Amino acid sequence: MSGYLASAGDMKHDETLWPLYARIYRDSQEAIMITDSHARIVQVNPSFSRITGYEESEVVGLTPSVLKSDCQSPDFYARMWAAIHLDGKWKGEIWNRRKNGEVYPQWLSISAVKDEAGQLQNYMAMFLDLTEYKSAASKLRLHAQVFSYASEGIMITDTSLKILSVNQAFTVVTGYTEEEACGHTPALLRSGRHGRDFYDRMWESLREAGRWQGEIWNRRKSGELYPEFLTITTLRDEQGEVTNYIGMFKDITARKQAEDRLKYLAHYDMLTGLPNRTLLQDMLQDVMEGCRRTGERLGVLFIDLDRFKSVNDSLGHDAGDKVLRQMGERLKRAVRAEDVVSRLGGDEFIVVLRSLKSADEALETARRVTELMARPFDGADNEIYMNASIGISMYPDHGKDLESLMQHADLAMYEAKSQGAGPQLFNEGIGGAFSRKLRLERELRFAAERGELQLVYQPQVGVESGRLEGMESLLRWRHPELGAISPSEFIPIAEETGLIREIGSWVLGEACKQLGAWSRRARTVPAIAVNLSGKQFMAPDLAETFRGIVRDAGCDPHQIVLEITESFGIVDMDSVIGVLRELKGMGFRVAIDDFGKGYSALGYLKQLPIDILKIDKSFLSELTSDPKSDALTRAIIQMAQGMELRVIAEGVETPAQMARLRELRCDIAQGYYIDRPMPAGELEAGYLRSPQRAK
Numbered sequence: 001m002s003g004y005l006a007s008a009g010d011m012k013h014d015e016t017l018w019p020l021y022a023r024i025y026r027d028s029q030e031a032i033m034i035t036d037s038h039a040r041i042v043q044v045n046p047s048f049s050r051i052t053g054y055e056e057s058e059v060v061g062l063t064p065s066v067l068k069s070d071c072q073s074p075d076f077y078a079r080m081w082a083a084i085h086l087d088g089k090w091k092g093e094i095w096n097r098r099k100n101g102e103v104y105p106q107w108l109s110i111s112a113v114k115d116e117a118g119q120l121q122n123y124m125a126m127f128l129d130l131t132e133y134k135s136a137a138s139k140l141r142l143h144a145q146v147f148s149y150a151s152e153g154i155m156i157t158d159t160s161l162k163i164l165s166v167n168q169a170f171t172v173v174t175g176y177t178e179e180e181a182c183g184h185t186p187a188l189l190r191s192g193r194h195g196r197d198f199y200d201r202m203w204e205s206l207r208e209a210g211r212w213q214g215e216i217w218n219r220r221k222s223g224e225l226y227p228e229f230l231t232i233t234t235l236r237d238e239q240g241e242v243t244n245y246i247g248m249f250k251d252i253t254a255r256k257q258a259e260d261r262l263k264y265l266a267h268y269d270m271l272t273g274l275p276n277r278t279l280l281q282d283m284l285q286d287v288m289e290g291c292r293r294t295g296e297r298l299g300v301l302f303i304d305l306d307r308f309k310s311v312n313d314s315l316g317h318d319a320g321d322k323v324l325r326q327m328g329e330r331l332k333r334a335v336r337a338e339d340v341v342s343r344l345g346g347d348e349f350i351v352v353l354r355s356l357k358s359a360d361e362a363l364e365t366a367r368r369v370t371e372l373m374a375r376p377f378d379g380a381d382n383e384i385y386m387n388a389s390i391g392i393s394m395y396p397d398h399g400k401d402l403e404s405l406m407q408h409a410d411l412a413m414y415e416a417k418s419q420g421a422g423p424q425l426f427n428e429g430i431g432g433a434f435s436r437k438l439r440l441e442r443e444l445r446f447a448a449e450r451g452e453l454q455l456v457y458q459p460q461v462g463v464e465s466g467r468l469e470g471m472e473s474l475l476r477w478r479h480p481e482l483g484a485i486s487p488s489e490f491i492p493i494a495e496e497t498g499l500i501r502e503i504g505s506w507v508l509g510e511a512c513k514q515l516g517a518w519s520r521r522a523r524t525v526p527a528i529a530v531n532l533s534g535k536q537f538m539a540p541d542l543a544e545t546f547r548g549i550v551r552d553a554g555c556d557p558h559q560i561v562l563e564i565t566e567s568f569g570i571v572d573m574d575s576v577i578g579v580l581r582e583l584k585g586m587g588f589r590v591a592i593d594d595f596g597k598g599y600s601a602l603g604y605l606k607q608l609p610i611d612i613l614k615i616d617k618s619f620l621s622e623l624t625s626d627p628k629s630d631a632l633t634r635a636i637i638q639m640a641q642g643m644e645l646r647v648i649a650e651g652v653e654t655p656a657q658m659a660r661l662r663e664l665r666c667d668i669a670q671g672y673y674i675d676r677p678m679p680a681g682e683l684e685a686g687y688l689r690s691p692q693r694a695k
Contacts (some may be wrong), residue, residue, distance in 0.1 A: 031106075269342075457680060
């Protein structure tokens with residue numbers, strides 16, 4: 001801007017006032033610039049230099065255009081001078097430029113100074129730097145916008161807690177407009193959920209610290225209660241006196257709901273709505289403490305659904321989930337209101353029975369659960385029949401903390417599952433069996449490398465010829481301290497722990513090595529059968545692993561028969577068929593073991609790439625005494641021969657059984673009547689040099 005500034009001319013005042021005028025001129029916070037009648041600067045005060053950056057010596061003789069910023073148009077200055085000529089003065093806001101080039105706003109007043117004859121003598125200009133004012137005004141506008149548009153609700157009260165102002169967020173959250181809220185106190189929002197002590201502590205904090213914050217429940221205009229996080233701040237003036245209170249709050253309903261949801265997820269099973277292990281532990285701490293004081297007993301039922309995996313795999317997880325939800329409902333019906341039903345996960349449930357006098361009460365509840373299990377479960381399109389294995393432990397007899405009780409009930413459940421004799425109460429014998437199982441599991445991992453595992457071979461002979469037609473390799477474990485350990489004991493452990501995959505590969509490798517050794521000694525060996533575990537079969541690289549084993553041993557896959565049990569592939573028969581075909585393509589032969597023992601899917605039987613059916617020994621044990629067993633054995637043999645499969649009858653123990661198998665035209669027999677399982681050397685000596693006929 002160009003400030004065409006005028007300065008004072010002659011002043012006809014008492015000379016005694018001149019020192020006062022000079023001091024005002026010098027000390028004024030406003031910049032003062034005096035020009036002559038031609039608008040040339042003749043004098044400036046110190047504030048001029050402070051604001052513009054120019055010293056007096058730099059501007060005297062120049063016109064005010066030295067300050068011009070070019071922010072105003074020529075019309076602006078034309079109107080300014082028109083007003084000065086007409087009225088003798090002008091004032092307004094204008095933008096000028098400092099010596100350093102900075103443009104800044106100022107409030108400018110220009111006056112024309114004339115003598116007594118009315119002749120123009122000077123122009124005097126006085127101006128203030130508006131930079132700070134503009135900044136403050138901008139901040140005030142910004143603060144007003146923040147107040148209006150803040151996402152947090154804000155209310156301002158006076159010292160008597162009368163509401164003076166609220167923002168839009170306050171209205172959104174509470175439902176009250178500013179007109180409805182102003183003049184009331186914050187008690188307008190009070191929910192009634194907090195007692196006097198709560199508010200006393202709030203005001204104590206405000207008095208001592210000038211601030212309070214925390215969660216509080218308030219009430220909307222609609223009457224709905226809601227949680228908010230509130231911060232109250234005390235405002236004071238320069239003398240320290242309280243002037244206002246500001247409350248800022250945020251509706252935390254969504255956060256509270258999320259927290260409640262997380263707490264639920266942390267403590268409840270989502271599928272059944274039952275307490276999970278974490279909540280079960282929390283709930284029982286006080287219960288067990290009460291039992292300690294009163295001497296009452298506590299019962300823990302560990303319940304595991306039998307064959308649940310088959311339901312999931314064959315009917316789908318939706319059907320499995322329906323079964324689990326129904327199981328939870330049945331368990332709740334089987335117990336009292338004060339008892340606790342919990343789902344640990346999978347198909348495992350825990351029931352805690354409170355205030356018992358004896359273990360008989362726990363056994364009675366277990367029997368009620370068993371009765372409820374006899375009813376079919378609704379699996380959408382199917383009725384599903386399930387059984388459950390139940391183990392029971394008692395407090396304080398079998399443990400004084402939940403983990404011990406659950407562990408012992410778990411052991412009793414496994415005993416119930418293995419025995420198939422209904423609910424089992426924990427006892428020391430079960431504990432000893434578990435300790436032995438743990439030891440066997442630990443040491444089975446290293447049994448092969450320690451040379452404790454051995455293969456024995458049981459001959460298979462032609463029913464008519466009596467000549468050796470093959471042999472089955474059977475695994476034995478001789479522990480250096482525990483002695484001979486039955487396969488019926490250690491094979492389930494290997495299955496459960498997954499060690500069966502490694503052990504199964506070892507068995508195949510050993511059988512292949514033995515074939516190689518016999519081949520190098522020019523012995524003729526028809527075939528060796530190797531049992532294939534279900535867990536082993538599930539390995540994705542099974543075929544490639546077997547290919548590598550026979551290749552490394554240098555033996556012919558045609559000399560290996562892979563035996564799988566009848567129910568082996570019931571879960572996913574299509575994938576079983578695919579893997580068996582791949583193995584068949586490599587040269588292996590395939591036999592179905594224990595045929596007739598499981599639940600045969602005869603529709604699949606014609607699709608399976610198999611060579612041999614082995615009749616389960618349960619039919620042979622009653623072959624000559626039970627007409628039904630005889631009829632079933634005959635049907636299996638005829639069916640197999642009709643499908644061009646060879647038939648092996650295992651478990652042959654008597655001459656009568658052998659004779660009947662000849663009548664039924666069975667192909668091959670295996671059992672103690674033929675010979676016992678024996679080490680490779682004995683079998684070689686007895687059969688490979690000079691094969692013997694069956695007795």
